[in-house]
Amino acid sequence: MQICEALKKSGKISVRGWVHNSRDLSKVRFLILKDITGIIQITALKGKTKDKIFNEIIKIPRESVIEISGTLKPSKKAPGGKEIIPDKLNLIAKAKSPLPIDTSNFSKTDLPKRLDYRFLDLHNRRTQSIFKIQSTISTTFREYFINKGFIEFQPPSIISSASEGGTELFPVKYFEKSAYLAQSPQLYKQMLACSLGNVMTITPVWRAEKHNTIRHINESRQMDIEMPFTDQMSIMKELEEVVKYIVEKVINKNKEELNFLKIKLKIPKAKYLSYDQTVKLLKMKYGEDISPKNEEKLCNKFKDDIIFVHSWPTKIKPFYIMPKAENSNAKLSEGFDALYKGMEISSGGQRIHIPELLEKQIKTKKLNPKNFKYYINSFKFGAPPHAGWSIGLERFTQVLLNLKNIREATLFPRDRDRLVP
Numbered sequence: 001m002q003i004c005e006a007l008k009k010s011g012k013i014s015v016r017g018w019v020h021n022s023r024d025l026s027k028v029r030f031l032i033l034k035d036i037t038g039i040i041q042i043t044a045l046k047g048k049t050k051d052k053i054f055n056e057i058i059k060i061p062r063e064s065v066i067e068i069s070g071t072l073k074p075s076k077k078a079p080g081g082k083e084i085i086p087d088k089l090n091l092i093a094k095a096k097s098p099l100p101i102d103t104s105n106f107s108k109t110d111l112p113k114r115l116d117y118r119f120l121d122l123h124n125r126r127t128q129s130i131f132k133i134q135s136t137i138s139t140t141f142r143e144y145f146i147n148k149g150f151i152e153f154q155p156p157s158i159i160s161s162a163s164e165g166g167t168e169l170f171p172v173k174y175f176e177k178s179a180y181l182a183q184s185p186q187l188y189k190q191m192l193a194c195s196l197g198n199v200m201t202i203t204p205v206w207r208a209e210k211h212n213t214i215r216h217i218n219e220s221r222q223m224d225i226e227m228p229f230t231d232q233m234s235i236m237k238e239l240e241e242v243v244k245y246i247v248e249k250v251i252n253k254n255k256e257e258l259n260f261l262k263i264k265l266k267i268p269k270a271k272y273l274s275y276d277q278t279v280k281l282l283k284m285k286y287g288e289d290i291s292p293k294n295e296e297k298l299c300n301k302f303k304d305d306i307i308f309v310h311s312w313p314t315k316i317k318p319f320y321i322m323p324k325a326e327n328s329n330a331k332l333s334e335g336f337d338a339l340y341k342g343m344e345i346s347s348g349g350q351r352i353h354i355p356e357l358l359e360k361q362i363k364t365k366k367l368n369p370k371n372f373k374y375y376i377n378s379f380k381f382g383a384p385p386h387a388g389w390s391i392g393l394e395r396f397t398q399v400l401l402n403l404k405n406i407r408e409a410t411l412f413p414r415d416r417d418r419l420v421p
Helices: 051-056 111-116 125-147 185-192 232-253 255-261 275-282 294-299 354-362 369-377 392-401
Strands: 010-022 028-035 038-045 066-076 083-092 171-174 176-181 199-206 219-228 270-274 305-311 333-341 341-349 385-390
Touching: 010 038, 010 083, 028 066, 038 051, 083 333, 125 219, 125 255, 125 392, 171 294, 171 385, 185 199, 185 219, 185 275, 185 369, 185 385, 219 232, 219 392, 232 255, 232 305, 232 333, 232 341, 232 385, 270 275, 275 294, 275 305, 275 369, 294 333, 294 341, 354 369, 385 392
Parallel strands: 038 083, 270 305
Antiparallel strands: 010 028, 010 066, 028 038, 066 083, 171 176, 199 219, 219 385, 305 333, 333 341, 341 385
């Protein structure tokens, strides 16, 4: 029985979990048992509790797995307002002592070492709260679009050439051929939108940039959508609505976790700015990307809003983003970025669905059209205008929960230095 269920009962119960803490007051000994649903106090009384249990209860190392059977009674001083007076104790798995990291709810161990022992770090309530909320984010994303009639798809993780160009790829052995880990489902979701209609996916991607920042990892999960007969303005509205929906769900479903993490959320509004307006507002140099410092600055001007910066210069957007007026010489594109709580959470826009224009844009980015033959060909047999975007699951979790490092929002991070556990 889980602890949250046990606390609703009375009389004889049996619970299993991990030893969180123990305390010896001579004639009274306490043990705090925990699981993912909460904590419960075990109280052993000298002369009333069996001697074997009374003697053993404070000798069990922290994080050991035990089963306790006994009588559940009200207790004003116990967490949850109830305690178990034990009559049976079963040590299921004894933890080694001392522990290699601090597993208290707000661990004092440095993040790199906590990640070395991630399996143990997941025992603390703070880490559990982060990933319970992340679970709500991903399931809510899926729920929102499935309820709207989107088709979920699973793209390949091994590709023959760059999906987006410019980004370094991880090579893999694939029989006698050269292959790479997929850096994006981009090209595949476009093909599907042009045949299956509205599509969505949550999928892992790999990017081989040699960065080492608090906002980047080399393997992440992307939440993507693609829609036919859609432009950048309509697709931005889809992003606005799903972010609002996710935040509302987290507020309602994860109240305990948010309170524990001391995070106060409110459903955001949206602010739409053109790239030209953003340049003037931030006094940027035209043609530059928005730096992390400027992202934060812009978000501070519109607190708690999702900020959409749209109609970017063609030169600084990927080759597949549609130029305005379907003209390869157009200076502006149908591409956008979305910022939230000080950081970019998404980029996307309308895609090029005209094969000849797509080939020209690939060449403009100094890429070889031959490497994109199947992609270009997919638009030669009746491809409608279409648009889409991507949100990084770990990045969004980091932003939503005000985490200092994206690795805190990644179960088992893969970065330039980390390949285990």
